[in-house]
Amino acid sequence: MNTLDLRLVVHAPAGDLILDGDLDLSSSPLLQPLVDTALEKGCTCLTVDTAGLHFCDSTGLRALLQAQGCLVAAGGSMKLAHVHGMLRRVLDVTGLSKAFTTSP
Secondary structure: OEEEEEEEEEEEEEEEEEEEEEEOOOOOHHHHHHHHHHHOOOOOOOEEEEEEEEEEOOHHHHHHHHHHHHHHOOOOOOEEEEEOHHHHHHHHHHOHHHHHHHHO
C-alpha cells in the first residue's frame, strides 16, 4: 500500500501544499483538512505541488476539485504546479485540465 505525504507551507496570503505519493481513495481525505488549515491561516492563493505525485485516481481528482471549490468560495484560488506524467495524462483524458490552472 502506497501512502501520501502532505506538507503545508503558508506565507499568507499564499501557500504551498506539497504532495508526495499516491492521491487515491485511502489518502484523499487527508487533503481537505490541510486546505481548511491554509484558509484559517489566511491563505487565499494555494499552489499544490504535484512533482512528487506518483498516482491519482478519480477520488484524488475529486479531492482536488473540492479543494479548489473551497478556495474559490472563500475568494481565493488554487494552482497545480509541476503537473507531469500520469497526472497530466489523467487531466487531459478527463478534460479536467481545463478546470485547473496548471504550470509545468
